[in-house]
Amino acid sequence: MSLLTPAMLGLGILIPILILLYLLKVRRLEYPVSSTLLWQDLLRDLAAHEPWQRLHWSVLLVTQILIVGLVVLALARPFFVVQAQEAVHAVLVLDASASMQATDVEPSRFEVARRAARQTLRDLGEGSVATIVLAKSQPEVLAPATDDRQSLERAIDAAEVSFGPADIQQALVLATTLGPERGRLRVYLFTDGAFGELKGFDAEGIDIRLVSVGVDGENQAITGLAARPDPQNARRFQLFTRVRNYGDQPARTTFSLQVDGQLSESRQIDLPPGEAQEFMFSDLPLGAKAVEAHLAGSDHFPLDNAAYAVLDVRRSSEILLVSQGNLFLEKVLGLLPNSEVFRVAPRRYFSIDADRYDVVVFDGFLPDSMPRGSALVINPPESSLFTIDGELRRPRIRHWERDDPVLQFVDLRDVAIARAQRITPPGWARTLIESDDAPLLLAGEHDGQRTVIMPFDIRQSNLPLSAAFPIMMANILGYLEPGGQAAQRDLHPGDAITIAPLPQAEDLVIRRPSGPPKTIHVEGQPITFADTGEPGLYGVSQRAAGQTILEELFAVNASDEQESDIRPRTVLLGNGRPLQAGTQADLVPVNREIWLWLAPLALGLLLFEWFWFHRRS
């Protein structure tokens, strides 16, 4: 045992002082007696030494000496050197990627990692703080640096595994930037290693420890399921699927295919280790809407044993062209797949119900009130939508948004325009094609409806003759057509999907693979739906006046080429060095102070002294 502040032992002088106080004659109470005759003799025996009295070892004196001794000793801060874990700032990074759902360890890799994390928390040295980081596609701090073990354990309990990949590198970078709150920074990574190497992370100078979970990578997965129209027959669909064996053993499994819930195909397949097999199904029934593929068998990762695809049977959209007659437009709109074009002259526009069309193309005409559907406005006259400020002569195309979906694959370098309206861009629209002076193509959402403005007469340009024209028009109409986006999306669990309702739709009813359907009231505005945690087929019904007016499906697939490879691997750092495993913290000599025990002891003695004193008097 040693002392941190041995100088405090000097206060031990208090003990002799205390004894001195006992020796000194105390201030006495005066007590009149009849005579001191009998007492005087007594005095010779009792008080021999003046002014000192004989020291009586009373309980009080002994107790007080002990109290003073204990307090002085506590102030000197005695300590033992013990081998213990040092206090660190531990950052626990939990891999929440989908592969952590693998069940090669009971009950799952994530649960085992969770337990290991809890154990690591318990094993941390005294005075340590910890931070919990959940590595998902974006790292998430579940518990900020704290030494409150309970809140840390609660955070671990609340952690949920994701269905997608995890950005371990970003999580580690986050962990290392948290900075030591107290003591040294030490990062624990709980992972199965089923991700690529950490190319941009060399862990230089960082105490980082790997806690591996997962022992076995046996997994067969449907890594792809895609449908496309038959080139020979647009109404038929071809289905492609790929099944891969990620394990080290040959696997035999049964692949089954369900079309609209009916079993349509089942075959046994043999997969050599590491090999993939692809199948094509071309005889899907006509009018089929969705397919599900399943792999039977008991591998360690059931999540990717199912895949879902929605056959892109698009409802043909109805397009109204309001024009005096424009051959180019009629021709190009007629070429669009899945659409029906109706033409009306501007003077007869008000006699028809424009609200029932999905898209209205105004050519050289614009009514005061816009229809409920989306609109393409070409060469417009003056209107309340925007202000026209004269005319542009030979505007030069200076820039266009190549990345915008509307201008994808559109090359406008050779396009020349003779005349265009000079439009002041309204606030709701974004400029897609810019001249030196004014915009030449605008797109945006006006009153919740998508609107595209092309402020020039296409006949006053060479655009209709260029290769860009049909592509651009297809893009524009694709942007303007409502619905349909759902089926095109490749969704992972947790992804948000934007659903644009039909103009007349009042409610959206979303059916999930399990659980009750969800009804969302809409007023023409697109809604974002993010409750897609469960892989499977989702149905979206658009309803108006109690009738289902549009039924669509979208698929959420958990399979991921990278996540399906659940083989536990060594984590390689950016410098090629493997990450060292181990939770065992090195023991370091730690001063364990014992004043914490001395202080209550002194307090207890103090209470005893108080009790003893009052008991006597």
Added chain:
Amino acid sequence: MIDGAFLERLERLSLVSRRRLVGFGKGDRRSIHKGTSIEFVDYRHYAPGDDPRQVDWNIYRRSGSLYVKQFEEEEVLTAHVLVDVSASMDWGSPSKSTYAARLAAALGYIILAGSSRLAVATLSGATSTTFGPAWGRRQLSGVMSLLERERAHGPTNLDAALDGYARRAEPGLAVIITDLLTPEFEQGLRRLLDRRFEVTLLHLLAPEEVHPPMSGDLTLIDSENSSEVAITLNQEALDLYGTRFRAWTAGLESFCARHGIIYQRIQTSERLEHVLFDRLRRRGVLR
């Protein structure tokens, strides 16, 4: 100080003089026979055995009660009641001096009623204040006024006071009421004995003096000379005091026994009645 009913009861008691036992006649007679002298002293109740010739028939005719006339004998017993009124007596609850005054008054009445001559003296310092000698019940008020007048004061010098009293007074029976809290008293007692006094010592103590109730760190202050004794009264000191106290009283007793002095210790906590009718009778002071 003493009420009438108590006085009436005291009539039944009388002081015993060892020297004059013969003169008082045989043991069971309660009264002193005084018939020979012609000097009338007092009346007293008739007791069986009294000479019928001494009955005052005139009184009997008037009141129907039998009284005998007492006449002074030629050699009448003189009884001295000496009360210590030094400051140390004014201590305790009730104070020793109050108790001593009542005890002296009671004894005085017994003596007066017993047709002895009574002298009462209060001793303080080297001096004494004396009442009497006198006889007859009527003198009781004088005794009482002296005892009430003489409040406890001053130091004790029993040697000097007793010596002075012995010189002046006619020898007889001396009852001394004192707490003896003085180192010098033996000389005075010897002087009384030398003068052929028959001495009875009533050692009056407060219970607090026998068993001190106080404890802790104290400065004890003497009530007479204000001398101080600083002492820590713990159990050990109290035990030591008890030992010392017993040795002291044993010393007193042995001194008195050697010199033929009747020694009786009385605590102020005892009832006066009990002291008179029981303690002193057993001791042979009264009967």
